[in-house]
Amino acid sequence: MKLPEWSKGVTLAVCAATVVACAANPVTGRRQLMLVSESSAISSSAQAYTQMMAPLEQEGRINRDKALRDRINLMTGKLVAQAIRYRPETKDWKWEVKIIDDPKTVNAFCMAGGKMAVYTGLIEQIKPTDDELAQVMGHEIAHALSSHTVEKMSIALATNIAVTAIAVTSDRPGVALTGAALAAALAIQLPNSRTAETEADRIGIELAARAGYNPYAAVTLWEKMGKASGAGESKFDWLSTHPAPARRQETLAELAPKMMPYYESREKRPVFPLKSN
Numbered sequence: 001m002k003l004p005e006w007s008k009g010v011t012l013a014v015c016a017a018t019v020v021a022c023a024a025n026p027v028t029g030r031r032q033l034m035l036v037s038e039s040s041a042i043s044s045s046a047q048a049y050t051q052m053m054a055p056l057e058q059e060g061r062i063n064r065d066k067a068l069r070d071r072i073n074l075m076t077g078k079l080v081a082q083a084i085r086y087r088p089e090t091k092d093w094k095w096e097v098k099i100i101d102d103p104k105t106v107n108a109f110c111m112a113g114g115k116m117a118v119y120t121g122l123i124e125q126i127k128p129t130d131d132e133l134a135q136v137m138g139h140e141i142a143h144a145l146s147s148h149t150v151e152k153m154s155i156a157l158a159t160n161i162a163v164t165a166i167a168v169t170s171d172r173p174g175v176a177l178t179g180a181a182l183a184a185a186l187a188i189q190l191p192n193s194r195t196a197e198t199e200a201d202r203i204g205i206e207l208a209a210r211a212g213y214n215p216y217a218a219v220t221l222w223e224k225m226g227k228a229s230g231a232g233e234s235k236f237d238w239l240s241t242h243p244a245p246a247r248r249q250e251t252l253a254e255l256a257p258k259m260m261p262y263y264e265s266r267e268k269r270p271v272f273p274l275k276s277n
Contacts, residue, residue, distance in 0.1 A: 036154055037150075072133075073274055076116065077272045078272075080095050081272040086203070090145065099119075106126060107122060108136050110140035110149075111144065112150055134211065135213070139200050140200075142199070142200040142202075143196065143200045206262060208259075209263040210269075213263070215260060218256065219256065
């Protein structure tokens, strides 16, 4: 694709900005590209989340099954309570989770600021235990804690091709996102870097263990994902953005025994009250 002349100037400006627009990961200390502030990313993510969920609400595709909703809310509330131990300031995030009725999509996400969703395809196709589902949600929450959404938004904003691509190829024509909100929506669709995935694996398995979920479930979860990934017309979006090579399972298996003291602890497992949905 040949870019217009004006875009060359934008590209040069972005390249110059990336030299100085770096910040330390709030959890690990790793240097990250940050063309936008976390507060701006949180605001844009909240806008994108609202615009993404609105048509699903109208179509009746936000799951209202009380048993499932209670299961997800309790689990996520326990994980969020532990996330706040990592970053106390996140107690002020507007944490929220919705369940999207889409039996063919195996996916979950957590945006900057704690806006989350899990697709029914993940529940119905993988049939995860609570321990296994907590690994998924813990991993996604870890991405938000580590400012990976901000990092990917920065990449999206730095690459006008990426923003144009999602606008053209979106499979949700009823959702009209623009500017920063578009970049926030794109951030949950772009694959994470190997470094970001490693960080989220490490933080996520600890969050789950501290919340009272068996860390060995991280290994069985990926085993189930691998076996089910060849199933028919399933949209394994989570696998497309969270690659699971054998080495990754080995790493999680190595981490699991180190997390057992947190899991076996007798300390109280608090539940953070999520926004009512």
